[in-house]
Amino acid sequence: MISIYRSLDELPAGFGPSVASIGNFDGVHLGHREILSAVVAEARALGARALAITFEPHPEQFLRPANAPRLLTPQPERLRLLGLTGIDAVVVLPFDAALACLPAEEFVRSILVEAMGVRSLHEGGSFRFGHCAEAGVKELANFGAEFGFSVQVHSAVEVHGMEISSSSIRERVAMGDMKTARWMLARPFSVLSTPARGRGIGTRLLVPTVNLAAYDGLLPAFGVYVTRLTVAGRCFQAVTNVGNRPTFGEASFAVESHILDFEPVELDEQTPVELEFLLRLRGEIEWPSPEALKAQIFKDVARAQRYFRLVG
Numbered sequence: 001m002i003s004i005y006r007s008l009d010e011l012p013a014g015f016g017p018s019v020a021s022i023g024n025f026d027g028v029h030l031g032h033r034e035i036l037s038a039v040v041a042e043a044r045a046l047g048a049r050a051l052a053i054t055f056e057p058h059p060e061q062f063l064r065p066a067n068a069p070r071l072l073t074p075q076p077e078r079l080r081l082l083g084l085t086g087i088d089a090v091v092v093l094p095f096d097a098a099l100a101c102l103p104a105e106e107f108v109r110s111i112l113v114e115a116m117g118v119r120s121l122h123e124g125g126s127f128r129f130g131h132c133a134e135a136g137v138k139e140l141a142n143f144g145a146e147f148g149f150s151v152q153v154h155s156a157v158e159v160h161g162m163e164i165s166s167s168s169i170r171e172r173v174a175m176g177d178m179k180t181a182r183w184m185l186a187r188p189f190s191v192l193s194t195p196a197r198g199r200g201i202g203t204r205l206l207v208p209t210v211n212l213a214a215y216d217g218l219l220p221a222f223g224v225y226v227t228r229l230t231v232a233g234r235c236f237q238a239v240t241n242v243g244n245r246p247t248f249g250e251a252s253f254a255v256e257s258h259i260l261d262f263e264p265v266e267l268d269e270q271t272p273v274e275l276e277f278l279l280r281l282r283g284e285i286e287w288p289s290p291e292a293l294k295a296q297i298f299k300d301v302a303r304a305q306r307y308f309r310l311v312g
Helices: 030-046 059-063 075-083 104-115 137-147 166-175 178-185 290-311
Strands: 003-005 018-022 049-056 089-094 118-124 150-154 189-193 209-211 223-231 234-243 254-259 273-282
Touching: 018 030, 030 049, 030 118, 030 150, 049 075, 075 089, 104 118, 104 137, 118 137, 137 150, 166 178, 178 189, 178 273, 223 254, 223 290, 234 273, 234 290, 273 290
Parallel strands: 003 089, 018 049, 018 118, 049 089, 118 150
Antiparallel strands: 189 273, 209 254, 223 234, 223 273, 234 254
């Protein structure tokens, strides 16, 4: 089972030697997994600990909160996904003013070498670190020569001719391009939340509609999607609207899923819900009347049912 350390103080004495990669790992996408696979392989060959070093909060959320990206994966899900890569441990460094101001050389000396016993680092070519992102992979290699660890620089992973990165996946999701996002993640983009207060939410779900509670992470572009909704261990086929529901007057944002193969299920407002976005059917439209919207919903449901028949 993967070990998770949430500060340097939690590391046991004699923690190293370790083979590591440093990053935010938002989405734990194909590129991350290729690097971490190399970390695990080298760690096994050396008899060392395979380690992912990450940060909480995301550095951009601390340094530039007004412009920080909405994330693909909340921290608990990110840690779960990292645990599936085969690494032995994750060190979550609290990103605060002290860490933000730490010079690159001191980060290497005190954190990587002295605290974690790093013998080898694997990073992507765009990796930067230290105060004001002062150092990159070239400087990291120089520090490695000085402090006695190797540095492996990995080229970007491509899928269908597109370089994979967390930022490129966030762009695709924000556009509603769930197909490309799925290629890059090697799984459907999903949202983990809880049900919002509303009709049918008590000790049982009694109606075929679930609204998600307020969500701080990334959501797809406004529109209608084919989705899968997992609630209380049961996976349902669904059609989900993300948007302001303009047809009904005053804008009221919601992520509302209509379950196609509905049956009553136990849940309350704390029940975990996972919503997977599979395909965008259309953008959000203000219809001239509720009747016109109802007619379109029947068409959306028919397309979603056809999708599920085709994918089995």
